[in-house]
Amino acid sequence: MIEEPAVLPTPREVVLAAGDWIASQLQQDGFVWLPSRLTLQRSVGSVRHQIHVQPDTYNRRGGPIAVQAMLNVRDTALRRWRKANPQLVFDPDNDYVCGHFLGYATGRANGYLYGDFRDGEIDLSSPGERERHLDAFVATVRQSVLPWFAEASDPDLIVESRAADMTSSPACIVDWLASRGRIDLVPVYVARYVERHPEWDEGVRRGVALAADGQRPEYSTNWADVLGWTSAKVTESHPAGPATGR
Template sequence: MERSVAGRVEQVFLQGSTRNRAGKQLLISLQLVVRDHGLLRWRQAHPAVVLRDTDWLVGHPLGYVAGRANGYVYGSYEDGVIDLLEPDNRPHKLSAVSETVQNSVLPWLEETAQPDFMVAAPSITLGVGGSSIIEWLASCGRSDLIGDVVRRVIDSQPGVRDGIERGRQMARDGQRPSSGDQAEALGWSAESLATWSS
């Protein structure tokens, strides 16, 4: 499923398991992805302070935002996996997915569409999106929110503090973060964008 609104593309897509076997297992996981064409243009205009050259903003398994209660988000990867092996159960399971999209995914998409709400997005979203999210905040003219995102990531995952500091130091030393280290990338971006916006 895909929805485009003012240069923003919101996707919910299905991913089959590599362990699926005819007559034995038919698992599908649902993934969420948000792309932003304005972010892509901003990245292209500011290559010295960005780590990506795509329109990707954030994405992760749907299960991480699969439940809500009293304004809090909860869920696990498994909450976004459906088993379609039994034909008689498929309508019920697909109906449950539709309900999850209405009750959990649509509110998540709204949160990730506005800078003030993004800061309060689920910590898993901020951790996965990391440097991409703070690049987006800068592209929206909201560099003032970058520190809040970094603090929320550290509060939810204290073990990333050293990696973030390494990334900050790399930016001060004119180095780029290592590929695949999200904490270093977040620190590098926070430092680079603080210098860029001042």
């Protein structure tokens, strides 16, 4: 039974207790609750799987209380690789691989093949309904999110995964493939991403041209340019060996 969230008076206390309860249900799957970060996390070798719980801006004591969940994959070995190859990356001190809102990984609802943004929301407003809503969230994690993490942590699977399609910074996945010694998958992934996001095509081509001229995109937030530049740099450089995950 979940008792604490039904009686805690402030939205933050409700969210903290809910996160703690979710972690107790997902403990067998390796997750722990990090209350200071509002994050559920597990480690698989050098890879970390994270479910970030983001409180709604409009949460009020005695009023609506909701959270939105975000998925992230991070890899400490990727940070080491980036630091060892600064000429190929924009942010060497970064372990980020990919991520997006949990709702897009749920595989159901509202006409979307892989789910809708709202599917990642947990409504904690009504004390009498909280346990039911949290039970449903845990079921979603087991049915949809754990397979999402499995795909997003495997170089052969991530290339055609929902995680790779939905991430806003696909150059980070290119970095990760290179760090794992799978440069052969980089052209496959970039072609797939551009096919699904045709508005990126011009920027990707521009990034490739900049790399050929020995230049860099002006801003790291020009994500299409960065994808083209990064993919060109890693495929021409063939940095030695994958980073170790141990």
